[in-house]
Amino acid sequence: MVVQDFTVKTKELIDGLKSVCTSYGLGNDGNEFKIITQVFLYKFMNDKFGYDVKQIDENLKNAEKWEKAIALYSEDEYEMLLMTLNPDSAKLKRDHFLSTLFDRQNQEEFAKYFDNTLRDIAIFNNDIFSVKTGTGAKITLFDELSNYISDSSQRDAFCRAIVNQLVNFSFERIFEQKFDFFSTIFEYLIKDYNKDGGGKYAEYYTPHAVAKIMADILVDAPVKNVTCYDPSAGSGTLLMNLAHAIGEDRCTIYSQDISQKSSGMLRLNLILNNLVHSIQNIIQGNTIKEPYHKEGEKLMKFDYIVSNPPFKLDFSDYHAELDSKANHERFFAGIPNIPNKDKDKMSIYLLFIQHIMYSLTTKGRAAVVVPTGFITAQSGIERKIREKLVNNKMLRGVVSMPSNIFATTGTNVSILFLDAANTKGDIVLMDASKLGTTVKEGKNQKTLLSPEEEQKIIDTFNRHEAVEDFSVVLSYEQIAEKNYSFSAGQYFEVKIEYTDITADEFKAKMDGFKSNLSNLFADSRSLESEIQKQLEGLRFE
Template sequence: MALGTLVKALQNIMRKDAGINGDAQRIEQMTWMFFLKVYDAKEEEWEFHDDSYESVIPEELRWRSWAVDSKDGEALTGPELLDFVNNRLFPGLAGLDLPEGAPLSQVIVRQAFTDANNYMKDGVLLRQVVNAIDDAVDFTEYKERHAFGEIYETILKDLQSAGNAGEFYTPRAVTDFMARMVDPRLGESVADFACGTGGFLTSALKLLEEQVETPADREVYSRSVYGMEKKQLPYLLCVTNLLLHDIDQPRIFHGNSLDRDVREYRHEPDGLFDVVLMNPPYGGSENDAIKNNFPVALRSSETADLFLALILYRLKEHGRAAAIVPDGFLFGSDGAKVELKRRLLEESNLHTIVRMPQSVFAPYTSITTNILFFENGRPSEGVWFYRMDMPEGYMHFSKTKPIRLEHFDPVIEWWNNRREIDEDDHPKAHFYTPEELKEGGYNFDLCGYPHEEEEILPPDELIKNYKAERERLDAEIDARLSEICSILGIEL
């Protein structure tokens, strides 16, 4: 089967199955099978290079034992295949008995199936999907494995239109741009504490791969990235993604990065990183037990705020970070947001904020987002704000017209030759001193968009946007009121 038609063919087969409802479940169904297929190919490599290698997976549960159809009538199908997958494969992999200190290449198998699901109810259709995957790509062939990377990217992009699953995927153009600007070097550690499908990590790996020249460099490369993901589907996608990038021991963990006192990391060098690239989840909230893992001044009901605080605690001295935040963070005036912005200015050399246009994350969300670039260990000398406008000919981004890396070319050109820019009496790029930002009440809503295109949005998006606009106006009114009271000598 041609690689270009693989994903569509798989989705068409699964649409006939009564157990699968929607694109998100179809993607999850494909993902656990791709994982086992890729893992089996990696095991062939490990066996070839090490005669003593023994699989952690029981022989009957290995892909080569049950999934490969030799066309001799012996392959499991129908009710027998369904029974095997539901009652032996999934429980067997989720319950693997691993010794303490087992290598990550073994741990990821158990973690991958701890919360995984088989949604298909028709064993004949399941056999058709398994055969299509097994016949499509020979992962032991280097060229085919890397050609499959394009198909895997198609699966990840499909997440954006798969309901809430879209929250796990950041457009590749954005991850590539951020990684390029932060410029990780071989020997540095790169982390994403809510890594989703691994987009930031693989963007960093592409840059690190170019620096590999010796076998020793390859060893350093293989230990370069770290990630943690709370939800099962993106975790499994991420692990498979890294295996495809020849990371045999992926340091990717299934859990909540916020579920620990952040102050402890300052005493653990292994918990600190040279580079952090992140799109922290926003719009969510954590319970009080999670908030208690942060100093009182940084406790927030907004998940994105907590992750930003986590970055501050887990960056090494002189470490570099790029993080995406919604507009609400820029103009937010609650205690945690103001304290975060104060620390970014006074302790973490916040030096650049790139304001991205609406619809970068469409169709998942139309909330406007921004990229913060900062470094740990010294105060900011001032912050450059740059407004990234829509490319010529675009009203908005969409699934069929997504943001591309070349759309960042004007940003990169400006980045390397910084200057203030005004367009139609509105600042497009401007430098603000720390004093100016402090005097403005830490309102970072600067170099914004002078004209918003009116767009008909779903009710939930309208509500989110109205709430964000109300917060922005409240912050602006509070700042003006505080300024007036200060002039008049009146206490609020």
């Protein structure tokens, strides 16, 4: 009941913040998502700080208002309290508290005070919470949010309205909840800001069903102290599901994404899901052109990799840089050519697959969303990649998903599973295209999988189970014999039904066939005679 209540209240808070933005002319504005997500993060950090200090000091825990009790600390006592906090916790000065902002909201130039407070929090926690770019520059937690209001006379009122939304309830009683609660809240928080309207680098939100299937197939046994990587991380849905399947305290997250907006969202996702220790590994940059994560001069290898890369994208402006000797091993199958027209249709996903294969440890596993056409293409880069996956014995299987599993694209997709240690074979190919229920989402059709259907896919795959017209289990040799096709349907048996009958039953059936044929032939002759009579009766007038 507590979780349901807080889910409702949290969604009401998000809706309230959106309402404030709308009232001040920022509804559907390009900067609205920054205001909503950053203010939400400030609220979360304030309440989490209160929760954390109460675990340290019993007096604060028993106080009616912890902010008033903590105000009585001397400077040295307060400094000691901050030093006692978990290294991954946000550290706040007493001037940073939400209660302080609320008490001072009627002072002159409140918007400036509001912005300065958030900026000082960012500086105070820069080593923990900043996202790095590929060049090493740090992107801090908070912008000067009031500056998004073009009418400067409205900024104080806007910031007051924001603060008044934040004081209606506290998150403190919900911090012992983990992934399920905060993943739901995160999806609701960003649902209007992670759609396919982002221009060249449009961001697509990976459906929960796809993320769960990928994670639960990859992690089929307990592991610890492993590295997890997404080279096109977006807002981190795949990484969060993977970390949850492993255990947030048993893995370290690494990512790279070209989008500043997505990197900021991923940072928020990590904070909400108890993965603050990995924020330093979140990089904003171009993975294909300039992969960031390295060990010495060589690219880093990872235990688990998940990715839903962009399928088509114009990368002609750095195409020549990729076709260099330094990249020949990474892009072993080649680099897609630059077409004369429609450069936006360059198959950049083929570069991501090759990069992922190159980035796996000797026992590493990966799951990659690919267009279903990839699994059967009989020539080009697609074929070369599939041949290497089979010949190097690093294919674990493929699940072909229902159409419209992504509401934002009609492209049919499959999930490609890699396992560098799968030398014995037992590859699972699955056709799940007939599962799911089609629903309307906005202007688009979307297919939803039920929890039972999701589990059917996961269990069948992990048990290496062959199910008629659904899944097959194959060796590498069998796949090579079928021209390296990864399509389950090409391996399904064509079955002919046989029924045992007696000689008398056979004679009766044959007599029935003969009788029917005789009747049909008689009808045919009668019809032929009638047609001839009609033709003879025709006269030219």
